[in-house]
Amino acid sequence: MAPPSPITCRPSAARHPLLLRVPTARAATLGLGLGLPRTEAVVALRAHVRRIEAEPWASALVAVSRNRREEAVRCAAAGEVTGSTGVGRSAGMEVALAAAAVVAMGTGNRVLYKLALVPLRQYPFFLAQFATFGYVVVYFSILYLRYQAGIVTDEMLSLPQKPFLVVGLLEAFAAASGMAAGAVLSGASIPILSQTYLVWQLLLSAIFLKRRYRINEITGCFLVAVGVIITVASGSGTGASLKSTGILWPLLMIISFFLQAADTVLKEIIFIDAAKKLKGGSVDLFVVNSYGSAYQALFMCLLLPFLSKLWGVPFHLLPTYIKDGAACFLNMGSLSSGCEGAPLLPLLFVLVNMGFNISLLHLLKISSAVVSSLASTFSVPLSIYAFTLPLPYIGVASSLPPGFVAGAAVLTAGLLVYSLPQGQHSGNSFRNRND
Incomplete structure (x- = not known):
């Protein structure tokens, strides 16, 4: 598997972010079960689902960042080069020059x-x-x-x-x-x-x-x-x-x-x-x-x-x-x-x-x-x-x-x-x- 590309965290530039589409009838049923109005039930369900999906991704990003920092320190201590394929090529060019x-x-x-x-x-x-x-x-x-x-x-x-x-x-x-x-x-x-x-x-x-x-x-x-x-x-x-x-x-x-x-x-x-x-x-x-x-x-x-x-x-x-x-x-x-x-x-x-x-x-x-x-x-x-x-x-x-x-x-x-x-x-x- 190729190494993950560098990750840059920034606010989304999209005016209307992609939201999870949930059947209206099912959302209404869930909303009634919670004692919420129909519209509020849909909003609550969307927020709940996005929170469930975001948490694993956030954990993964934190783990990748931590691993990269540890790898950079290990490679520097061993006199090695870390990074993507492009970085490897530039390091090879530096050695050649x-x-x-x-x-x-x-x-x-x-x-x-x-x-x-x-x-x-x-x-x-x-x-x-x-x-x-x-x-x-x-x-x-x-x-x-x-x-x-x-x-x-x-x-x-x-x-x-x-x-x-x-x-x-x-x-x-x-x-x-x-x-x-x-x-x-x-x-x-x-x-x-x-x-x-x-x-x-x-x-x-x-x-x-x-x-x-x-x-x-x-x-x-x-x-x-x-x-x-x-x-x-x-x-x-x-x-x-x-x-x-x-x-x-x-x-x-x-x-x-x-x-x-x-x-x-x-x-x-x-x-x-x-x-x-x-x-x-x-x-x-x-x-x-x-x-x-x-x-x-x-x-x-x-x-x-x-x-x-x-x-x-x-x-x-x-x-x-x-x-x-x-x-x-x-x-x-x-x-x-x-x-x-x-x-x-x-x-x-x-x-x-x-x-x-x-x-x-x-x-x-x-x-x-x-x-x-x-x-x-x-x-x-x-x-x-x-x-x-x-x-x-x-x-x-x-x-x-x-x-x-x-x-x-x-x-x-x-x-x-x-x-x-x-x-x-x-x-x-x-x-x-x-x-």
């Missing part, structure tokens, strides 16, 4: 990171720290403006801080382990190892969110990972590169992606728990971004001696390194030679990276960690193709790997398989199944 934004921002993020390192090729650690601590300032500034506008409420700001602290800890350790492994591994091997991110998200979502995935969803994720591996690995000698580095550094990179997957699943849990605490409301994105970035910056400060050593900068020389990196970033002073493209390219990277993080968190909020991961993964072949274009400051454009088309086709097939519709299905395709 958010995923497209993630793909576009993810592609731009990868390309601009390479471009930003052209002027800052001697100061990559400065760029990483500038982005980390700059986000704290920007996110809290936006959070303050949204609080003044009434978008962010006191209830959102008073949410428990422990989950945000764990988010910052996971992000800091993921960055530290990723930097350590990335300094040793080849550039082509990192996107291949990053496909373990999908596997971790599936496992962690199944464990902590009690999600059950359909066979086409698991198959689709597998095909997406295979497609990226084919795209990146063909003709790059990645297998030999992984063998030459041993098992430690690839394992450390896999641990880094495990921490990142745990971070995204924890953020999804934060959204679900916040919906329960806010009684069906939704926590603002910048509350999660601001608190998470603040705690990440705190732990990054504690890890600074370790991280600077990973980048080949002795800790006692770190102030000088930061000073020289700032001079190159601003393209000023005696060190400006070789810093052409700054500060435009680094600033563009920071802005696009911030937009990527915000769009990724928005997609996570309205869908799930796995959907956001799939959208982000789709940007890998697009960024590889982008580097074949005549980009400024890059020099000679790179050529496409031999297996690019095949890998992109497998990846696209995986996305299509993953999104196959289900016959008897409602709500979010990742809804909890606890019954």
Whole structure:
């Protein structure tokens, strides 16, 4: 049975409402039995019958309204969508648009990171720290403006801080382990190892969110990972590169992606728990971004001696390194030679990276960690193709790997398989199944 349409109660616009027709003779008999005149008996009978018929309908309307309120709260707490078929279509369109934004921002993020390192090729650690601590300032500034506008409420700001602290800890350790492994591994091997991110998200979502995935969803994720591996690995000698580095550094990179997957699943849990605490409301994105970035910056400060050593900068020389990196970033002073493209390219990277993080968190909020991961993964072949274009400051454009088309086709097939519709299905395709 189709769900009932929304009910709007308003006075009737009909001048002569439809009345129950009762045979006059029978009405007269009933009226005489009650000792009422004939006309008054007809009026009394009509009112009596309408009252008897209206009471069940009123009870039904109240029950429907109560059920809808309870369903809305339950769906909001579970991160699902409630409503009619039209609402479901609009929600699906919102997810599709958010995923497209993630793909576009993810592609731009990868390309601009390479471009930003052209002027800052001697100061990559400065760029990483500038982005980390700059986000704290920007996110809290936006959070303050949204609080003044009434978008962010006191209830959102008073949410428990422990989950945000764990988010910052996971992000800091993921960055530290990723930097350590990335300094040793080849550039082509990192996107291949990053496909373990999908596997971790599936496992962690199944464990902590009690999600059950359909066979086409698991198959689709597998095909997406295979497609990226084919795209990146063909003709790059990645297998030999992984063998030459041993098992430690690839394992450390896999641990880094495990921490990142745990971070995204924890953020999804934060959204679900916040919906329960806010009684069906939704926590603002910048509350999660601001608190998470603040705690990440705190732990990054504690890890600074370790991280600077990973980048080949002795800790006692770190102030000088930061000073020289700032001079190159601003393209000023005696060190400006070789810093052409700054500060435009680094600033563009920071802005696009911030937009990527915000769009990724928005997609996570309205869908799930796995959907956001799939959208982000789709940007890998697009960024590889982008580097074949005549980009400024890059020099000679790179050529496409031999297996690019095949890998992109497998990846696209995986996305299509993953999104196959289900016959008897409602709500979010990742809804909890606890019954």
